[in-house]
Amino acid sequence: MTAQMPSGEPTPAAWDAVADGFDEFVTPVNSRHGAAALSRIDIGPGTRLLDVAAGSGALSIPAARRGADVTATDISPRMIERLRARASAAGVPNLQARVMDGMRLEYDDDTFDVAVSQHGVSTFVDLRGGLAELVRVTKPGGRVLVSAFGALSRAEFFGFLVGAVRAAIPGFVPPPADPPPLPFQLADVAVFRDRLVEAGLSGVTIDTTEWDTPYESATHFLAAVSSSHPIAATMVTQLAPSQRAQVTQVLDGMLRERSGGAPGAVLHAEVHIGAGTVPGWRS
Numbered sequence: 001m002t003a004q005m006p007s008g009e010p011t012p013a014a015w016d017a018v019a020d021g022f023d024e025f026v027t028p029v030n031s032r033h034g035a036a037a038l039s040r041i042d043i044g045p046g047t048r049l050l051d052v053a054a055g056s057g058a059l060s061i062p063a064a065r066r067g068a069d070v071t072a073t074d075i076s077p078r079m080i081e082r083l084r085a086r087a088s089a090a091g092v093p094n095l096q097a098r099v100m101d102g103m104r105l106e107y108d109d110d111t112f113d114v115a116v117s118q119h120g121v122s123t124f125v126d127l128r129g130g131l132a133e134l135v136r137v138t139k140p141g142g143r144v145l146v147s148a149f150g151a152l153s154r155a156e157f158f159g160f161l162v163g164a165v166r167a168a169i170p171g172f173v174p175p176p177a178d179p180p181p182l183p184f185q186l187a188d189v190a191v192f193r194d195r196l197v198e199a200g201l202s203g204v205t206i207d208t209t210e211w212d213t214p215y216e217s218a219t220h221f222l223a224a225v226s227s228s229h230p231i232a233a234t235m236v237t238q239l240a241p242s243q244r245a246q247v248t249q250v251l252d253g254m255l256r257e258r259s260g261g262a263p264g265a266v267l268h269a270e271v272h273i274g275a276g277t278v279p280g281w282r283s
Helices: 012-038 060-065 077-090 127-136 156-168 189-198 218-226 230-237 241-259
Strands: 048-052 069-074 095-099 112-118 138-149 202-215 265-277
Touching: 012 060, 012 077, 012 112, 012 138, 012 202, 012 218, 012 230, 048 060, 048 127, 060 069, 060 077, 060 095, 069 077, 077 095, 112 127, 127 138, 127 189, 138 189, 156 218, 156 230, 156 241, 156 265, 189 202, 189 265, 202 218, 218 230, 218 241, 241 265
Parallel strands: 048 069, 048 112, 069 095, 112 138
Antiparallel strands: 138 265, 202 265
16 A cells, blocks of 8 residues: 555544544643743733634633633634633633634624734645734734744654654655645745735744654554644554554654653654734735
8 A cells, every 4th residue: 555645725524533632632732832922922811812723722721811802713613612622621711712714704804902823824725815814803003923833854743753654654655845734834934924024914023942742652642643633644544554553663663762762752843933013004
């Protein structure tokens, strides 16, 4: 059997299919990073904040804990169900969640004080359109914050997965570097800056940081990464049982080599966090 990396923008059904795993494995880690990202902008009680492609709340819930009045949107109904459950468990009544297409936000111009998206809008096929929507619904003087993966070569979780599949499956076709998979389309800082400026933001800043993600074992790694995005899920689900066993064995060796013999390891990924201000005038 040969395998090929899927491409294209995932459907709501594809996101529904990974939502439970995403909530279990991805959101707890991303919430820590989300809280750190939010420290770059001024939010607090009374701030009207929109989170687009919110997943199950890695940015929304930390923002609500800081007192903001949060509206979270996602195209996946199941992801919104998980977000509501997580918000209820966190005791944050100042958060509402709605199923909504980030390319067609159902809000008037100049509605929110802040608009954010963590690895959400940055994965849209129509990136420019998604950023323009974020800016459109944000008030003049308001802030927009977007996080996106940096260099593909510095996303170790991706490299480990692709490396293990290539080792186990002759004929596997890895993803092209040009253009890169959608989650990495803002890897170039200059491109990221240009897109934010083109969307209408001023005073744009982009900080580059590193996310550390612990994986307990090869089995945990495979479950977590295949829940992180439908691209990875498709790549894993097309494996035959024997191939999956081979991939798991290869991953076990890779993780043990990284950790010095332990079954789990911490992997790193470069992440860019871009922010800008909506001018007090509209062109």
